Amino acid sequence: MTKNGTNILLVEDSVTLGETYKEYLRSLKVRVTHVTTGAEALAELAENSPELVLLDLKLPDMDGSEILKAMSRRSQASKVVVITAHGSVANAVEAMREGASDFLVKPFDGSRLRVIVRNALERQQLIRSAKSPASDFDRDRFGPFIGQSVAMQMVYRTIEAAATTKASVFVVGESGTGKELCTETIHRLSARRDKPFVALNCAAIPKELMESEIFGHRKGAFTGALEHREGAALRAGGGTLFLDEISEMDLALQSKLLRFIQTGTVQKVGEDEARPVDIRFMCSTNRTPLEEIAAGRFREDLYYRLHVIPIQMPTLRERREDVVLTARYFLRRFSEEENKNFSDFSEDAVRLLLTFDWPGNVRELENVVQSAVVLHQGDLIDAAMLRHSMGGAVIRPKEDGGNRPASPQSTGPLWKIERSAIENTIEACGGNIQNAAARLEISPSTIYRKIQSWKQREEKDSA
Numbered sequence: 001m002t003k004n005g006t007n008i009l010l011v012e013d014s015v016t017l018g019e020t021y022k023e024y025l026r027s028l029k030v031r032v033t034h035v036t037t038g039a040e041a042l043a044e045l046a047e048n049s050p051e052l053v054l055l056d057l058k059l060p061d062m063d064g065s066e067i068l069k070a071m072s073r074r075s076q077a078s079k080v081v082v083i084t085a086h087g088s089v090a091n092a093v094e095a096m097r098e099g100a101s102d103f104l105v106k107p108f109d110g111s112r113l114r115v116i117v118r119n120a121l122e123r124q125q126l127i128r129s130a131k132s133p134a135s136d137f138d139r140d141r142f143g144p145f146i147g148q149s150v151a152m153q154m155v156y157r158t159i160e161a162a163a164t165t166k167a168s169v170f171v172v173g174e175s176g177t178g179k180e181l182c183t184e185t186i187h188r189l190s191a192r193r194d195k196p197f198v199a200l201n202c203a204a205i206p207k208e209l210m211e212s213e214i215f216g217h218r219k220g221a222f223t224g225a226l227e228h229r230e231g232a233a234l235r236a237g238g239g240t241l242f243l244d245e246i247s248e249m250d251l252a253l254q255s256k257l258l259r260f261i262q263t264g265t266v267q268k269v270g271e272d273e274a275r276p277v278d279i280r281f282m283c284s285t286n287r288t289p290l291e292e293i294a295a296g297r298f299r300e301d302l303y304y305r306l307h308v309i310p311i312q313m314p315t316l317r318e319r320r321e322d323v324v325l326t327a328r329y330f331l332r333r334f335s336e337e338e339n340k341n342f343s344d345f346s347e348d349a350v351r352l353l354l355t356f357d358w359p360g361n362v363r364e365l366e367n368v369v370q371s372a373v374v375l376h377q378g379d380l381i382d383a384a385m386l387r388h389s390m391g392g393a394v395i396r397p398k399e400d401g402g403n404r405p406a407s408p409q410s411t412g413p414l415w416k417i418e419r420s421a422i423e424n425t426i427e428a429c430g431g432n433i434q435n436a437a438a439r440l441e442i443s444p445s446t447i448y449r450k451i452q453s454w455k456q457r458e459e460k461d462s463a
Helices: 015-024 038-047 064-073 089-097 110-130 150-163 179-189 207-215 251-263 289-294 300-306 316-337 347-355 361-375 383-390 414-428 433-440 444-462
Strands: 007-011 031-035 052-056 079-085 102-106 169-172 197-201 240-244 265-267 274-276 280-285 309-312
Touching: 007 015, 007 038, 015 031, 015 110, 031 038, 038 052, 038 064, 052 064, 052 110, 064 079, 064 089, 079 089, 079 110, 089 102, 089 289, 102 110, 110 300, 110 309, 150 179, 150 309, 150 316, 169 179, 179 197, 179 240, 179 280, 207 251, 251 265, 251 300, 289 300, 316 347, 316 361, 347 383, 361 383, 414 433, 414 444, 433 444
Parallel strands: 007 031, 007 052, 052 079, 079 102, 169 280, 169 309, 197 240, 240 280
Antiparallel strands: 265 274
């Protein structure tokens, strides 16, 4: 239930639908102001700042995106949930980029609307808690995290606020930003700290085995099931189940996971009995959830169930002020572990740390510093030592775009230019295709397909 006095602005040109939505929300005890045009919405927003705006993207006098842009110019703190027609999810995804926090696709029922509204209002409450003057805003460490940037201060506060609730947590961020550390920290600070924290990597387990990994199986349930197995859900009883890279989960299994969340019961593969289990759900992804929904790879209703408290983990390049602080922490740690004498970084090493883009984020920084410590001797880590550990990457000044490999050839057939760029990047990454893919902002599988196509071209040309 939400608190009395919560204000919601409903922007919907249909009077009938507006009254229907207001009726859907009656049980939440919120105050709903309904307007039917964009002009009325802008006038209302100029006078008041509601906690939540339910915004239809198609209005008679303007597009809903214009209202989003106006709110952004005014730095209006209201959460926005956009409403769009079926088949126009791409418009909703674009609205998310412009500041909306969630979306609804028509037609939807009352339960769907109430879930969305509850989630949005809970997030607002968490944000207010995180911005409380009573909270510290000068920490350079928090649990396993290092960083004094504003972005990390907000992560720390959100973790603290989320730890006091039972709500599901959805962590989004690039690989290496600390998504699992984030969920572990929430668990350790929560009332469930003495119960299990069970993590399952959805990208690392074959899809045909994933159901058994989550729910368990009885002996003989399928070929290879030689003994009874407790799944992650039962092992996490009373505690937390963390589903890492949940966007990689097969759609059929997503349906079973949704049923598990809704019923609170687990049924092992090969068993008829369903067992009740009390767990808190946390999940993560390095993809954009709404884009996955729009592409049909992630269930919208599962997203609504899990995406109650969202946490966006910032990349290292978005908080460059934390890079040297973090690198020095790793330097002290690994120097002690390896019985080395390194005490700091040279000036040229600090410049390199600050101008490199760190596509692998904190994990890559940690690996580079550890490698430099292990492979070298001395009092200071210099730029040459770091470059050696980076695989010899060519670094350009930050104002020229940060970390980029050497320039490829600029003339010739398009496929040859593309090949040159990719091969140069792979070479700059010391042959590591995963790192090269990260720097090129493509998937490793794309690189492998390109390499195969080049080989086929060469074979055809030589035939």
